[in-house]
Amino acid sequence: MGVLVDAEGIVADYVVKTGRVQALKGVDVMIEAGEAVCLFGASGSGKSTLLNVLAGLDVPDAGRLRVCGEDMLSLSDVQRTALRLRSIGMVFQDNNLVAQFTAVENVELILRCQGVGSPRRGAAELLAALGVADLADRYPADMSGGQRQRVGIARALAGQRAVILCDEPTGALDRANSELLFGLLRDLAHSYGIGVLVATHDRLAERYADRVLEICDGQLVAS
Ligand SMILES: Nc1ncnc2c1ncn2[C@@H]1O[C@H](COP(=O)(O)OP(=O)(O)O)[C@@H](O)[C@H]1O
Numbered sequence: 001m002g003v004l005v006d007a008e009g010i011v012a013d014y015v016v017k018t019g020r021v022q023a024l025k026g027v028d029v030m031i032e033a034g035e036a037v038c039l040f041g042a043s044g045s046g047k048s049t050l051l052n053v054l055a056g057l058d059v060p061d062a063g064r065l066r067v068c069g070e071d072m073l074s075l076s077d078v079q080r081t082a083l084r085l086r087s088i089g090m091v092f093q094d095n096n097l098v099a100q101f102t103a104v105e106n107v108e109l110i111l112r113c114q115g116v117g118s119p120r121r122g123a124a125e126l127l128a129a130l131g132v133a134d135l136a137d138r139y140p141a142d143m144s145g146g147q148r149q150r151v152g153i154a155r156a157l158a159g160q161r162a163v164i165l166c167d168e169p170t171g172a173l174d175r176a177n178s179e180l181l182f183g184l185l186r187d188l189a190h191s192y193g194i195g196v197l198v199a200t201h202d203r204l205a206e207r208y209a210d211r212v213l214e215i216c217d218g219q220l221v222a223s
């Protein structure tokens with residue numbers, strides 16, 4: 001499949017006491033299979049709002065959105081959630097791994113929810129693909145921030161999702177680990193044909209992206 005995410009004219013408002021805040025003012029985004037795209041923007045520029053819309057977590061006030069060939073905005077809530085679980089993995093600054101579960105159990109949980117056969121083996125394979133096979137039996141509290149993010153990415157990929165949306169994935173990492181993570185996300189896009197979108201205010205990310213989008217005050221600008 002070529003184009004995985006195709007958004008056009010996305011407008012999103014928040015209603016606040018004093019009126020409305022227009023967080024997105026007509027944004028177009030396209031993500032193709034096998035590319036790592038960086039969405040760069042300062043705090044408050046609209047990155048998280050855009051990712052939440054692309055993931056189907058928020059419904060925009062206007063615009064068009066196709067994900068994996070389906071018209072996301074014409075689906076019912078149930079259908080939209082199903083499309084998201086099937087197609088889109090999300091990675092956040094703090095991945096909220098389940099503290100009582102080991103790395104392999106955290107990934108396995110998602111595979112079980114998806115009804116995938118041999119979930120334990122699938123989870124172990126995903127951890128291996130992310131270079132953290134040796135952490136399989138470790139609990140999140142006993143991992144570094146970078147290791148937790150790798151496990152979080154393994155979990156986001158579970159079930160062969162086509163798209164990974166990352167919201168400030170390196171927000172809690174030092175420079176060296178940030179570079180490793182950005183490189184890893186790019187390699188995943190290239191090796192597995194996943195569409196990766198990384199929202200960040202860290203300029204480092206641009207070096208590891210196939211394409212850079214820049215958002216400023218709810219609008220994409222030339223970067
Ligand atoms: N829940 C909310 N209620 C009201 N305004 C919000 C809410 N979330 C975000 N905003 C506003 O929308 C704009 C974009 O925010 P956001 O998408 O979080 O930006 P970023 O992720 O780039 O920091 C900002 O002006 C922010 O204050």
Ligand SMILES: [Mg+2]
Nearest residue numbers: 047048049167
């Ligand atoms: Mg944000």
